[in-house]
Amino acid sequence: xxxxxxxxxxxxxxxxxxxxxxxxxxxxxxxxxxxxxxxxxxxxxxxxxxxxxxxxxxxxxxxxxxxxxxxxxxxxxxxxxxxxxxxxxxxxxxxxxxxxxxxxxxxxxxxxxxxxxxxxxxxxxxxxxxxxxxxxxxxxxxxxxxxxxxxxxxxxxxxxxxxxxxxxxxxxxxxxxxxxxxxxxxxxxxxxxxxxxxxxxxxxxxxxxxxxxxxxxxxxxxxxxxxxxxxxxxxxxxxxxxxxxxxxxxxxxxxxxxxxxxxxxxxxxxxxxxxxxxxxxxxxxxxxxxxxxxxxxxxxxxxxxxxxxxxxxxxxxxxxxxxxxx
Amino acid sequence: xxxxxxxxxxxxxxxxxxxxxxxxxxxxxxxxxxxxxxxxxxxxxxxxxxxxxxxxxxxxxxxxxxxxxxxxxxxxxxxxxxxxxxxxxxxxxxxxxxxxxxxxxxxxxxxxxxxxxxxxxxxxxxxxxxxxxxxxxxxxxxxxxxxxxxxxxxxxxxxxxxxxxxxxxxxxxxxxxxxxxxxxxxxxxxxxxxxxxxxxxxxxxxxxxxxxxxxxxxxxxxxxxxxxxxxxxxxxxxxxxxxxxxxxxxxxxxxxxxxxxxxxxxxxxxxxxxxxxxxxxxxxxxxxxxxxxxxxxxxxxxxxxxxxxxxxxxxxxxxxxxxxxxxxxxxxxxxxxxxxx
Numbered sequence: 001x002x003x004x005x006x007x008x009x010x011x012x013x014x015x016x017x018x019x020x021x022x023x024x025x026x027x028x029x030x031x032x033x034x035x036x037x038x039x040x041x042x043x044x045x046x047x048x049x050x051x052x053x054x055x056x057x058x059x060x061x062x063x064x065x066x067x068x069x070x071x072x073x074x075x076x077x078x079x080x081x082x083x084x085x086x087x088x089x090x091x092x093x094x095x096x097x098x099x100x101x102x103x104x105x106x107x108x109x110x111x112x113x114x115x116x117x118x119x120x121x122x123x124x125x126x127x128x129x130x131x132x133x134x135x136x137x138x139x140x141x142x143x144x145x146x147x148x149x150x151x152x153x154x155x156x157x158x159x160x161x162x163x164x165x166x167x168x169x170x171x172x173x174x175x176x177x178x179x180x181x182x183x184x185x186x187x188x189x190x191x192x193x194x195x196x197x198x199x200x201x202x203x204x205x206x207x208x209x210x211x212x213x214x215x216x217x218x219x220x221x222x223x224x225x226x227x228x229x230x231x232x233x234x235x236x237x238x239x240x241x242x243x244x245x246x247x248x249x250x251x252x253x254x255x256x257x258x259x260x261x262x263x264x265x266x267x268x269x270x271x272x273x274x275x276x277x278x279x280x281x282x283x284x285x286x287x288x289x290x291x292x293x294x295x296x297x298x299x300x301x302x303x304x305x306x307x308x309x310x311x312x313x314x315x316x317x318x319x320x321x322x323x324x325x326x
Numbered sequence: 327x328x329x330x331x332x333x334x335x336x337x338x339x340x341x342x343x344x345x346x347x348x349x350x351x352x353x354x355x356x357x358x359x360x361x362x363x364x365x366x367x368x369x370x371x372x373x374x375x376x377x378x379x380x381x382x383x384x385x386x387x388x389x390x391x392x393x394x395x396x397x398x399x400x401x402x403x404x405x406x407x408x409x410x411x412x413x414x415x416x417x418x419x420x421x422x423x424x425x426x427x428x429x430x431x432x433x434x435x436x437x438x439x440x441x442x443x444x445x446x447x448x449x450x451x452x453x454x455x456x457x458x459x460x461x462x463x464x465x466x467x468x469x470x471x472x473x474x475x476x477x478x479x480x481x482x483x484x485x486x487x488x489x490x491x492x493x494x495x496x497x498x499x500x501x502x503x504x505x506x507x508x509x510x511x512x513x514x515x516x517x518x519x520x521x522x523x524x525x526x527x528x529x530x531x532x533x534x535x536x537x538x539x540x541x542x543x544x545x546x547x548x549x550x551x552x553x554x555x556x557x558x559x560x561x562x563x564x565x566x567x568x569x570x571x572x573x574x575x576x577x578x579x580x581x582x583x584x585x586x587x588x589x590x591x592x593x594x595x596x597x598x599x600x601x602x603x604x605x606x607x608x609x610x611x612x613x614x615x616x617x618x619x620x621x622x623x624x625x626x627x628x629x630x631x632x633x634x635x636x637x638x639x640x641x642x643x644x645x646x647x648x649x650x651x652x653x654x655x656x657x658x659x660x661x662x663x664x665x666x667x
Contacts, residue, residue: 100448140415
């Protein structure tokens with residue numbers, strides 16, 4: 001914890017902004033969960049409730065010019081990289097005002113202008129893309145770095161091995177962030193990976209690897225801050241493993257037979273938002289009333305996103321053939 | 327046989343003859359001199375010069391930053407190209423053998439082809455994937471396939487399959503300039519074929535077929551090496567009084583339907599021939615397109631298709647040859663069509 005002391009010196013507005021971001025992610029996905037349960041949105045979705053600190057902590061250490069690639073469980077990454085929840089919700093509703101004009105849905109939200117090169121429906125599919133974005137930065141000397149989010153499941157894909165090795169031998173400015181939420185759909189990471197830490201694989205590629213408590217925002221930020229400095233100055237890639245837990249099922253049809261309710265409760269007791277909020281209150285940075293206001297305001301914010309989405313038009317059938325080719 | 331670009335060149339240049347491989351290298355080099363964003367990456371393309379020598383000498387001119395020799399990682403090479411294209415570069419991948427596209431398939435089919443549409447029109451993937459295809463080299467089942475129908479099936483990809491050195495040069499320039507992912511097939515048996523190729527840079531637009539031989543009795547739509555077999559067959563059939571028109575689509579996606587349909591309306595007979603396995607091959611698409619078009623009413627004989635037998639490519643030279651359509655097969659199909667046997 002002492003290593004993370006730097007962050008308490010940050011201006012109050014920044015600290016509150018990070019809390020707001022985590023609550024925004026939480027309420028966004030809680031709302032989406034509610035809509036799926038009621039059958040109000042079609043298709044499927046993957047929620048990151050419980051994983052807010054890794055998305056927010058990682059993206060908070062980036063500059064606007066930096067880029068990310070995201071995953072099927074990517075709503076948190078989007079919001080943390082500056083996406084507008086209105087247009088995200090509209091996309092889930094399949095509306096014309098959505099980030100993908102209603103053609104992508106939950107698994108394909110991208111915000112190229114803000115440096116979000118897109119969520120990905122293929123496990124591990126975005127890892128080589130992140131390496132390519134980093135290659136552009138290096139070849140054009142653009143100075144941006146790319147963060148590649150992926151999960152514990154993707155760490156067993158061939159694309160992970162190929163892409164991390166390529167980034168390593170070319171010293172590319174990319175940070176691989178493995179959000180280990182303990183399960184690849186129903187597959188427990190302890191049954192699918194022989195080693196304790198996925199970050200230990202970094203040494204096999206000759207790059208630094210770090211394990212961090214993914215529910216501890218200050219620690220995520222501290223590890224990320226160091227990684228950003230290392231990568232931005234041209235030293236090459238870093239692999240960070242954030243240990244966390246998804247509170248909800250894999251997708252909307254998950255009965256969660258593969259894990260116990262006791263285990264879920266243990267992790268919910270390690271709520272990343274409550275942890276950070278309590279720390280802010282204990283340190284006298286915000287009051288309980290201010291914390292309550294953040295919680296309420298962010299919830300209301302998402303309600304406005306829902307209204308925006310509901311009032312947005314359906315895409316015209318004329319757009320069906322648009323954008324297959326540039 | 328000659329494209330319009332060749333006809334328009336001056337007298338001095340008509341004396342210059344280079345191979346298909348050299349024409350591809352010339353197109354790559356000219357584009358790289360012209361545009362700093364164009365670079366090439368692939369296995370053994372550095373000092374080795376590529377498995378078929380296409381990139382020989384390029385690392386000496388452009389250096390290892392722009393001629394990026396990669397590990398044997400087809401998914402990462404392809405994915406890195408897509409990611410760099412999405413962020414503004416114009417990468418050209420050399421995939422050592424087109425059979426290895428299986429390993430890069432997720433990146434091509436689920437990523438490159440779909441990003442733009444999935445993202446609602448944001449982002450382009452201006453990349454080219456060049457890859458040697460086809461049988462006839464004794465490389466057997468895993469190094470000899472013609473799998474172009476797979477990628478032609480996927481919306482979002484463009485597919486180019488040149489048959490001559492001069493076409494290859496102009497089509498590659500167009501492919502590199504195209505803002506979409508383009509799969510560029512180079513048949514191994516064509517690499518050493520030689521013809522006049524203009525020295526200056528020129529473009530052959532994607533989606534324009536070339537009438538390689540004009541004729542009035544029967545149309546043969548052929549791709550890659552089959553273009554040359556069809557032209558040989560046409561010369562022999564002329565002696566029998568059968569006047570053959572040979573059309574090379576040059577690009578499968580987009581397909582120049584009009585040139586094919588116009589030709590069939592003129593001749594009333596058509597044979598579609600490719601080296602790929604006939605079952606599920608792109609020839610079926612071309613044949614259906616003709617049958618569904620206004621050319622149907624002009625047909626005097628059924629549309630015929632020639633393609634490889636549905637077997638893995640065998641090693642033995644005689645067996646390998648027996649698998650794919652030969653000149654005699656094309657001649658017989660043309661006679662059958664003309665005489666409706």
